[in-house]
Amino acid sequence: MLSAQTVANRLIELARKEGKAFTPLQLQKLVYLAHAWTLGLDHKPLITNRIEAWQYGPVIPDMYDQLRRYKAEPVKQLIPAMSEHIKPRQEDIIKEIYKTYGDLTGGQLVSLTHKKGTPWSEVFNNGAGQWDIIPDDLIQRHYEEKLAKNNQ
Template sequence: MSAQVVADDILKIAKRRGMPLTPMQLMKLVYISYGWYLAMHNDKLFNDRIEAWKYGPVIPNLYQATKRFGRGEIPTDLVADGPISNPSMEAFYDSIVENYGKYSGIALSNLTHRQGTPWQRVFQTNVMSTEIPDEYIRDHYQQGLDARRATPTPA
């Protein structure tokens, strides 16, 4: 699977919810999906390269596909109606959109810039194309999974 397929599926779910997304929001939602999937399944969600850019993790192929929209919303009329590419992933993507889709692109970028994040571990000012290793991404999101599992659920 490619990051573009994941992005298309996330856009379909966001469209159903009436939530238009900017390219930056979409980029971060695809990255966050990748991180949670990697931690949960110890497997890649897609094979595209993830790099540390100024505004956080970027999937260059997805950036190229969405940059024409600039800072504006991706027009929902360009998003196909119908089922997502892999129906077994719908609940997973829906959870990502539910939990993170309400945040602006800048807020999501700030989330990926926190101390100890995979981006923060490899980013260097004025250095482009530094790949973020999967082990950093997996470890970061695994910590999140472990923290959620350790938190008791209310009765």
């Protein structure tokens, strides 16, 4: 498993190669999606960090703390993180997330993670579950179901 910061840094690097940058909100959602799809595809987590249900969707609190200074501006620097080796399978998923979701705005990514029936919506429950942890088993089940529907 990797830290969320390592995954975010890889996404930042991919964006830089194309002259793009992500806001903290976009990075939160992209890292979440990489983690979620890894759970769905490989049945194991991508990141070690906890994910909570906040007003604007799934949030990785420690990464939020590191990025809050940017507010809604693009993140210009890599996030301080431990040096971790990204395995080829992890790299493939991160690149696919970048390719699939990397052009979406923060608002579009929020809408995507806010849909009825998503792990966030089940935990957040109209605010009753704000700041509660979104468990990996709930995320995994949801993304396995999405895969099963796509393969029918």
